[in-house]
Amino acid sequence: MEVQYLEQEQVKPTLVARIGKILFHGTPSATKEEIIQNLVAGTMPRYLKRLFYTDIPTSYVDNMTKGDAKKIGFEFTEEKDVFRVQLSDANRPESTITCKCSIMKELNKLKLFKIELNQVRQMVTDISCLTKNVDLRLMLCSKRILTVLKDDEMGCIQSLIESAVLDPNVKGGLRWPLGKSTSGDRCKRLIQD
Known part of the structure; x- marks a missing residue:
């Protein structure tokens, strides 16, 4: 099957590395030894769910960007403050639109710099x-x-x-005034948990 893209779309492959902790949750009767045996065997019971928890100390990030990245041959250029806002469009019901925005600090507002459709994960590996x-x-x-x-x-x-308001006191750092999370009948902001 050949995938066809419109001329106004550009496909971009991306490799993302995230640091955090893998947390397992599920049945309370599973012991640590049983979990390790299942991981080694490559079998994961259905009742056992895993979560990748990314709230880690800043010392880990500093060590990764200043030391470990150079050891494995990567060059760290800069850290970006980027907000991702996900929208749904009534004219594209099968797609989720992700808007990447930077912060205009002097105005305390967001500035849109890239619009993407449905990021597709070809591979996810936890180490x-x-x-x-x-x-x-x-x-x-891959991103479109x-x-x-x-x-x-x-x-x-x-x-x-x-219409987004930067607010460090809310989860995600962004909030919308009452009634401003939609734009007419066409676009609306998807709520993130």
């Missing part, structure tokens, strides 16, 4: 680093970046992004 007490998640993803949008579509997305 436990037992001696460092931290885990690594590698993801190979929208390069050309109609004026009404761009206006809809832009009005949602501009």
Whole structure:
């Protein structure tokens, strides 16, 4: 089966590395030894769920960006403050639109710089680093970046992004004023848990 993309889309493969901790939850009757045996055997019981927890100390991030990245041949260039806002579009019901935004600090507002459709994960691999007490998640993803949008579509997305308020006291750091999480009947912000 051949996938066809529109001319106004650009496909971009991306390799993402995230550090955190793999947390297992499920039945309280599973022992640590049973979990380790299942992991070694490559079988994961259905009742056992795993979560990749990324709230880690800043010392881990500093060590990774200043030391460990150079040891394995990567060069760390910069850290970005990027907000990702997910939207649904009534004209594209099968797609989720992800808007990448930077912060305009002087105005305390968001500035839209990239619009993507449904990121697809081709591979997700979790690696436990037992001696460092931290885990690594590698993801190979492909993104479809929208390069050309109609004026009404761009206006809809832009009005949602501009109505966002930076608020460090709420989860995710963004909130929308009452009634501003939609733009007409076309676009609406997807709520993230």
